[in-house]
Amino acid sequence: MRHGVRLGRRWWWLIGFVVLGGLMSTLGARAMVDHGVAGALLAGGGGWGTVIAAAGFLVLRLASFVALAGAPALVLAWVWPRPRPARPPCTPPTAVVRARG
Amino acid sequence: MRRLRLLLVVAVLAVSLRWLPSAFCGREASALLDDDPALGLAMARRSERWHEARLSATDSMTGSERFDGEWLFGTSMMAALGHAQLARAHPRLRDEQVRAMEACIERLLTPQVRAFDRAAWGRDPLDDLGTDRAHAAYLGYLGLVLSVHRVLEPEGSYAELHERVMAHLDQALRTSPIGLVQTYPGEIYPVDNASIIGALALHQRVTGVDHRQVLEAWAERLPSLRDSATGLLVQAVSPRGEVVDGPRGSGTGLAVYFLSFGDAAQSSSLYEAMRTHMQRELLGFGAMREYPPGIEGRGDIDSGPVIMGVSISATGFSLAGSRIHGDRETFERLWSTAYLFGAPVDHEGMRSFALGGPLGDALMFALLTARPAGEWSAGS
Numbered sequence: 116m117r118h119g120v121r122l123g124r125r126w127w128w129l130i131g132f133v134v135l136g137g138l139m140s141t142l143g144a145r146a147m148v149d150h151g152v153a154g155a156l157l158a159g160g161g162g163w164g165t166v167i168a169a170a171g172f173l174v175l176r177l178a179s180f181v182a183l184a185g186a187p188a189l190v191l192a193w194v195w196p197r198p199r200p201a202r203p204p205c206t207p208p209t210a211v212v213r214a215r216g
Numbered sequence: 217m218r219r220l221r222l223l224l225v226v227a228v229l230a231v232s233l234r235w236l237p238s239a240f241c242g243r244e245a246s247a248l249l250d251d252d253p254a255l256g257l258a259m260a261r262r263s264e265r266w267h268e269a270r271l272s273a274t275d276s277m278t279g280s281e282r283f284d285g286e287w288l289f290g291t292s293m294m295a296a297l298g299h300a301q302l303a304r305a306h307p308r309l310r311d312e313q314v315r316a317m318e319a320c321i322e323r324l325l326t327p328q329v330r331a332f333d334r335a336a337w338g339r340d341p342l343d344d345l346g347t348d349r350a351h352a353a354y355l356g357y358l359g360l361v362l363s364v365h366r367v368l369e370p371e372g373s374y375a376e377l378h379e380r381v382m383a384h385l386d387q388a389l390r391t392s393p394i395g396l397v398q399t400y401p402g403e404i405y406p407v408d409n410a411s412i413i414g415a416l417a418l419h420q421r422v423t424g425v426d427h428r429q430v431l432e433a434w435a436e437r438l439p440s441l442r443d444s445a446t447g448l449l450v451q452a453v454s455p456r457g458e459v460v461d462g463p464r465g466s467g468t469g470l471a472v473y474f475l476s477f478g479d480a481a482q483s484s485s486l487y488e489a490m491r492t493h494m495q496r497e498l499l500g501f502g503a504m505r506e507y508p509p510g511i512e513g514r515g516d517i518d519s520g521p522v523i524m525g526v527s528i529s530a531t532g533f534s535l536a537g538s539r540i541h542g543d544r545e546t547f548e549r550l551w552s553t554a555y556l557f558g559a560p561v562d563h564e565g566m567r568s569f570a571l572g573g574p575l576g577d578a579l580m581f582a583l584l585t586a587r588p589a590g591e592w593s594a595g596s
Contacts, residue, residue, distance in 0.1 A: 140559070141561075143559075143570075144559040144560075144561045145561050145563065145570075147559070147561075147570040147571070148561045148563070151573075153569070153570060153571050153572050153576060169571065172570070173557070173571075176556070176559060177556075180237040180240070180241075183236055183237060184229075184233045184236045184237050185232070185233075187229075187232045187236070188225050188226075188232060191224065191228050192221075195221055195224075
């Protein structure tokens with residue numbers, strides 16, 4: 116008898132994307148504020164490092180929202196069992212014996 | 217069975233793509249529309265923190281000394297309007313917000329903040345009061361802030377300066393052969409004139425000083441400053457009154473805000489043009505075009521980057537327009553976009569926008585606390 120629910124690897128990936136994506140997006144925004152990335156970006160200071168930090172942050176933020184949007188459909192696809200392909204009709208053993216005959 | 221499963225998964229994906237991210241990003245829209253004091257205060261505190269940080273023009277280098285100065289000026293000017301609006305929305309916060317507004321005015325009056333205008337005109341704007349040099353870049357916006365302050369504090373300490381600035385702007389508009397005043401020598405922007413009109417109308421209302429001649433002349437002039445096809449405001453005209461930069465979302469969106477202080481009907485008419493011709497939507501996220509449909513153009517210092525036809529400025533300024541004119545649906549969509557790309561961060565009781573910086577935070581503070589149309593005209 117099984118106790119509890121065991122989640123497969125794909126479930127952990129999904130949870131990771133949604134939760135960590137959101138968390139990283141929030142922490143990233145906080146880091147951007149703390150380090151004055153917006154100010155540096157507007158100022159044209161900080162060089163490519165600033166541009167890459169801001170672009171990376173935006174990509175991460177967009178990805179986390181895409182994960183959020185895709186999550187319900189993925190959950191549905193995984194929870195609803197995939198229909199199995201129909202098996203070929205079973206051949207009765209007597210017919211096999213007769214054929215070998 | 218297999219087909220039904222596939223259809224259902226695709227349907228759920230479509231519905232969640234359409235609703236989930238925009239609903240998550242827009243979840244504070246109702247609180248903002250209903251003037252949640254906590255959100256307003258958090259933005260006010262952020263602006264005060266920037267103020268305490270003693271920004272200088274070199275903190276916002278745009279590559280242009282003039283634009284650096286404009287942004288420094290704009291940071292204090294928009295923060296001042298934000299504080300005034302918060303004071304107006306929440307009487308219990310009035311005293312503290314008026315004090316914060318006055319700190320912004322003090323900053324606006326410093327030689328350091330006036331420097332960008334002085335550099336362009338070769339004369340200090342406050343020394344030039346009463347002359348034929350309009351200094352709309354500085355005096356037009358300072359005038360609006362002083363008018364709004366006068367509504368809150370009719371006997372306040374800036375009353376005398378306010379009178380002088382209003383008399384100067386009234387005279388400049390009355391004597392202009394084209395009914396518009398210059399922002400910088402040889403440069404005329406209708407949106408800057410809209411700020412002056414808002415300031416003069418408020419001044420007339422609070423003090424009874426007669427600006428009817430100028431306000432009526434503006435009302436007659438305004439249709440010729442609007443694109444005949446869309447009703448949008450043109451961005452710039454020459455000293456002879458010819459259009460040199462056509463209709464734009466950033467200028468129209470900002471004029472909607474400034475005119476709401478003086479003439480709700482003019483503001484509403486421009487907002488309607490924005491809503492009809494410039495609004496775009498994708499998956500529940502709203503944005504505003506910079507150029508009218510069919511016209512492609514590049515971004516500049518007014519619009520910010522223009523991506524797929526929409527601009528940061530036109531979209532941001534329309535947050536105020538939709539609030540002012542009670543367009544909840546548009547506000548919700550625009551706020552979802554502002555949340556997604558602006559990335560607000562709450563910490564230490566303050567709200568900052570990760571991609572905002574000092575000017576962005578001050579702008580969002582003013583735009584997200586803008587008062588409904590007609591409220592300023594209803595008296596103090």
